[in-house]
Amino acid sequence: MSAKxxxxxxxxxxxxxxxxxxxCQDAAxxxxxxxxxxxxxxxxxxxxxxxxxxAPYPGLGGTLGARxxxxxxxVANAPGADFDHPNAVTVVPYEHPAPPADxxxxxxxxxxxxxxxxxxxxxxxxxxxxxxxxxxxxGVIDMVRTDVWGETSFEADAHTLAIPSPSCx
Numbered sequence: 001m002s003a004k005x006x007x008x009x010x011x012x013x014x015x016x017x018x019x020x021x022x023x024c025q026d027a028a029x030x031x032x033x034x035x036x037x038x039x040x041x042x043x044x045x046x047x048x049x050x051x052x053x054x055a056p057y058p059g060l061g062g063t064l065g066a067r068x069x070x071x072x073x074x075v076a077n078a079p080g081a082d083f084d085h086p087n088a089v090t091v092v093p094y095e096h097p098a099p100p101a102d103x104x105x106x107x108x109x110x111x112x113x114x115x116x117x118x119x120x121x122x123x124x125x126x127x128x129x130x131x132x133x134x135x136x137x138x139g140v141i142d143m144v145r146t147d148v149w150g151e152t153s154f155e156a157d158a159h160t161l162a163i164p165s166p167s168c169x
Contacts, residue, residue, distance in 0.1 A: 018081070018150030020112050032073055032083075032094035037112050037150065040081035045115040047076040047144050048083050051137060052097060054106040071135040072097060072108070074127075076119045076144075081112060089119070091128045092135070097156045105157040111141065114148035 019038040035048055055070030072095045078088035099106040130136060 018112055020150040020152045030096050035083055037081035042080035045118055046078045046081040048112045049074045050110045052106050052108050069137045071132045089124055091124050099158050101158040105155040107155055109153045111151045113144050
């Protein structure tokens with residue numbers, strides 16, 4: 001397996017921070033990763049978004065080799081950052097990272113934010129209708145971003161079978 005965990009946790013300079021970890025997955029697993037969030041307010045709702053920074057998008061602006069974020073997973077309205085909670089809403093179903101065989105390793109980011117308020121179901125439905133490749137990632141992050149957030153990132157290539165985690169080493 002060729003994968004490297006780059007960073008574990010992060011936060012803004014101001015306000016409380018969340019420490020975000022991805023639990024080790026079985027290499028054969030195709031299910032969404034179990035995300036552990038330390039510092040999450042159990043009375044607040046949270047959103048998680050996983051995306052590939054380096055997804056190729058040849059048609060973008062007519063430029064070959066152009067890149068566009070590819071969203072692999074989004075869950076919103078998760079109480080206490082429990083993304084498996086029955087009230088959590090899967091906006092974009094999980095799709096395992098799978099860079100093309102002929103491309104270098106891709107950088108992936110997993111962002112967890114404390115929501116200002118619950119997402120309206122109509123808004124979530126509208127967001128879920130966007131294609132993964134042209135997902136309005138910056139707009140969605142701007143809508144949900146607060147001063148309480150955490151992020152982790154990792155690299156994966158075509159031979160990576162599981163999302164890397166420090167606990168897997």
